[in-house]
Amino acid sequence: MIRDLPSTSTREVSKELLRLRNSVGAMAMGRVLTLLVSVDDEHADEAIRAANDATRQHPARILVLVSSNSRGKGRLDAQIRVGGDAGASEIVVLRLYGELTRQQAAVVTPLLLPDSPIVAWWPADEPADVASSPLGRMAHRRITDAAGVTRPATQLRRRGRHYVAGDTDLSWTRVTRWRALLASSLESAPFEPVTSAAVTAEPDNAAAGLLAGWLASALGCPVTRVHSAVGTGLVSVRLERDSGPIDLVRTEDGSDTATLSGVGNNRPRLVALRTPTLPETLAEELRRLDADEVYARALCDGLPRVKQGGTRSEATRRGEVPGRAQESDVPDQAGVGTSTLEDRSPAESHDEGRVRALVDEGLGRREKDG
Numbered sequence: 001m002i003r004d005l006p007s008t009s010t011r012e013v014s015k016e017l018l019r020l021r022n023s024v025g026a027m028a029m030g031r032v033l034t035l036l037v038s039v040d041d042e043h044a045d046e047a048i049r050a051a052n053d054a055t056r057q058h059p060a061r062i063l064v065l066v067s068s069n070s071r072g073k074g075r076l077d078a079q080i081r082v083g084g085d086a087g088a089s090e091i092v093v094l095r096l097y098g099e100l101t102r103q104q105a106a107v108v109t110p111l112l113l114p115d116s117p118i119v120a121w122w123p124a125d126e127p128a129d130v131a132s133s134p135l136g137r138m139a140h141r142r143i144t145d146a147a148g149v150t151r152p153a154t155q156l157r158r159r160g161r162h163y164v165a166g167d168t169d170l171s172w173t174r175v176t177r178w179r180a181l182l183a184s185s186l187e188s189a190p191f192e193p194v195t196s197a198a199v200t201a202e203p204d205n206a207a208a209g210l211l212a213g214w215l216a217s218a219l220g221c222p223v224t225r226v227h228s229a230v231g232t233g234l235v236s237v238r239l240e241r242d243s244g245p246i247d248l249v250r251t252e253d254g255s256d257t258a259t260l261s262g263v264g265n266n267r268p269r270l271v272a273l274r275t276p277t278l279p280e281t282l283a284e285e286l287r288r289l290d291a292d293e294v295y296a297r298a299l300c301d302g303l304p305r306v307k308q309g310g311t312r313s314e315a316t317r318r319g320e321v322p323g324r325a326q327e328s329d330v331p332d333q334a335g336v337g338t339s340t341l342e343d344r345s346p347a348e349s350h351d352e353g354r355v356r357a358l359v360d361e362g363l364g365r366r367e368k369d370g
Contacts (some may be wrong), residue, residue: 003077010110013092013336020082026219029065033286034113036120036135037064040103043148046278048091049125055089057144058286061113062091065135066103070141074098076107105134117141117289120283124148131164142283145170146206151336153204160300165291171206173281175234177273178211181260182237185246188264192218192241198321200226200235200312208234209306210298215239217302224309228320233275236322237314246324248273251291259325268325 003020004129005012017189020049035055044066050064075098081091092111101108120139126149127133130142144159146152146169161207169199186194201208208225216223219239228235236249239262246262250273261268276284315321 001085003080005080008078010076011017011366012093013080014110016080017090017092018082018087019116020079020270028032031059031061031116033058033060033115033117033119033275033289035060035062035089036108036118037062037137038057038067038120038122038126038135039064039124042123044093045122048093050278050282052091053120054286057283058287060089061111062089063108063111064091064093065104065108065328066093066095067104068097070094070098070101071344072098074100076100085332089284094241105138108135115254115304119143119289123260129157129162131162140166141285141289142167143170143212143282144168147171147174147253151204153209154293156206156209156299156303160303162297165296167300168285168292168295169206169210170278170281170285172208172292172298173212173284174275175211175214176276176284178234179214181248181258181271182215182246184237185248185260185263188266190241190243190326192243194221194239194241196221196240197223197308198226198238198240198309198315199223200315202230202232202235202236203227205234209235209303210295213301213303214294214298215302216305217297222307224303224307224320226309226315228312234244238321245322249322249325251325261322284316 001018003016005016015095035051037047037051044064046060048064049218049235051064056064066368075096077095077097079093079095081093094107096107117351119138119141120135121143122130123145126144130136130144136142142164144155144167146159148157149155152171157167184236196216197212197219199212199215212223212225215221234250236247238248239246239261244262248260248271251270256272256274257270257287258273259268259270263269266366290343309315309320312321
């Protein structure tokens with residue numbers, strides 16, 4: 001059911017929600033959180049679809065604040081979606097015009113679910129200081145997406161300066177599988193410290209920056225960001241050890257796989273390395289309402305220590321980073337670790353939260369042991 005309320009007020013929206021609740025059923029029952037989405041017209045439709053899909057596992061009241069024309073007279077157009085059009089949640093789209101575009105917190109406050117956590121999400125551009133913004137101050141968790149801004153590296157540095165517990169970024173969630181594979185690879189003999197690391201990716205790739213920051217903070221070794229061609233995304237990671245490197249290299253055939261080499265005495269093996277979708281990454285972040293301390297260390301402590309290297313071709317010629325993915329004999333069926341990932345590889349498990357907890361625990365244990 002979709003109900004449009006043009007030129008309305010938050011009071012009228014609240015009344016209509018109550019009326020729909022009485023006619024459709026107790027919609028608010030079972031809602032576990034309020035999700036605030038601050039977005040512009042260009043990204044609104046995609047954000048609404050992603051929020052709808054992500055909250056199927058976490059029924060929520062989704063309040064989408066769409067900043068339209070900031071000039072002219074202030075006006076509020078609302079749309080309420082419930083039932084089949086909103087999945088397990090209820091969606092209220094609030095289109096703001098004029099001065100209301102600068103008063104998002106005041107507009108949304110009367111519509112918040114009482115006594116429930118508040119999560120704020122900025123799918124594209126976000127305030128310079130997210131936690132101190134009006135929406136950020138009322139939220140328990142603040143989700144940004146550096147991949148959706150024009151200068152991701154600059155934004156990440158800014159977020160590191162202004163970080164507050166509860167902040168996170170979807171670019172971090174996108175490298176959960178990379179982190180799991182790298183952490184588990186260090187649990188096979190020889191048990192040697194990593195002397196240096198190199199992350200190869202296209203310039204200004206936010207996920208690669210956070211992955212490099214994680215390696216720097218977790219392993220305490222020099223980490224270099226090597227730049228590949230624009231459009232190649234995250235290409236590879238090399239962990240250098242005295243006995244030889246561990247290489248994780250994404251294949252170039254579009255199959256969402258990579259080769260992992262240098263683990264124990266095994267030949268290169270094929271591993272699953274699918275990039276999660278936007279709804280999947282958002283759903284993963286909605287699973288946790290506590291502060292992500294590992295992300296904080298990667299962003300605030302590790303990322304500033306990452307050195308910028310040259311191009312991939314130059315580094316490959318010098319033997320500093322791997323080239324193309326090597327041929328492998330056997331696809332990965334059981335994962336590459338035992339104690340970190342237990343008896344299931346991340347590729348076999350759909351619970352990314354479990355994977356994240358295990359990889360953080362596993363590499364954290366190596367930090368203490370080292």
